[in-house]
Amino acid sequence: PLLHHGGSNIMLGCTLENCLNKFLDAEKVENYFCHRCWHGAALKYLSVTGATETDIEKIKSCGGDDHCDCKTSLHLERMPWSNSYSHILKQLIIARFPKLLCIQVQRASLDMFGESVKLTGHIAFPFVLDLSLFTPSSIGLNIEKIQMSQYQKPETSRNSGMYRLVTVVEHFGRTGSGHYTVYRSVRVASESDEGEEDCDDPCEDLSWFSISDSEVYRVSESDVLGAEASLLFYERL
Ligand SMILES: [Zn+2]
Ligand SMILES: [Zn+2]
Known part of the structure; x- marks a missing residue:
């Protein structure tokens, strides 16, 4: 995540897109x-x-x-x-679009005394993520020396780079201990959907559930988006 003035708080308004850009940015290794x-x-x-x-x-x-x-x-x-x-x-490149994309928001960090701290704060994340915006051609890196064909799928590829959020894992407590809860989306078979297989519409009826140990209850989409996510799972559309 982007930090607030290099401190141990996540910058207000930090988004997953900010994090991905930072993760994929060229990093100077001294x-x-x-x-x-x-x-x-x-x-x-x-x-x-x-x-x-x-x-x-x-x-x-x-x-x-x-x-x-x-x-x-x-x-x-x-x-x-x-x-x-x-x-x-040093620079990381997204070479392929995996079927399941797992993003760990690195909330474990060290403070100025070398003590491990948890970075708290909300990071906005989307229900639908376009990962193709983060491949080298879109970011405009120094790609002359990279054989692009090696990394880029041909245009005809079925892999669009579009992902749908399926699971959010939230962590409560300090680093090294605490409690994890999960938000999980579940496909709800509505009557109009019956008989239709492989419906890839990202807007189809999905219900979200919050799961904490044995407690399971239905939540709204805004509850999900409000989570202080530690792990995000996206499924390729
Ligand atoms: Zn040697
Ligand atoms: Zn070397």
Whole structure:
């Protein structure tokens, strides 16, 4: 969620769309040292500088984990390439539209003292979500280098990216403990629907129920939308 001035409260008026945009935004990762890249560079360096077969084999066979001794044992402390930390950008991309979309609103956080706190506050979420608005082509990312065909379904695909909200999970209490309740939508067979199968109309008759342990009762749509959701389940239309 978007926070209010970097504090531990969710910004007033924060929406699920805000959260998704933030989740999918490019993130600058500082002081990142990639062991894999270092090993790749080291292998090239050893080959170019005419190192012995044994040394080359050693770097090749190393799994490149964080604690290997390649740097010291192969005297590569002064290797001119890739020895320093790098600034990288990390970005997540929605590549496919899953049948069931589960969104966890990350309400567990750490305060300035390192204590775990729960981020409270309402996040507005829609009954119908268009996930295609969050795929790379719509957000306008740096996509030149990405093979779009790899990520994007062809236009003819049946997967529209439209989702219908089916379940909302709400958490009460503090992080690490508390109580979960569920709002669940149930298809109600009205008389006009009889005989019609696979009705994909998002506006068809759905009833919402609130479930807390053994207590089950019918609720209104506005009750559902008012929930301080921790988990949201959307079904692809
Ligand atoms: Zn790397
Ligand atoms: Zn190694």
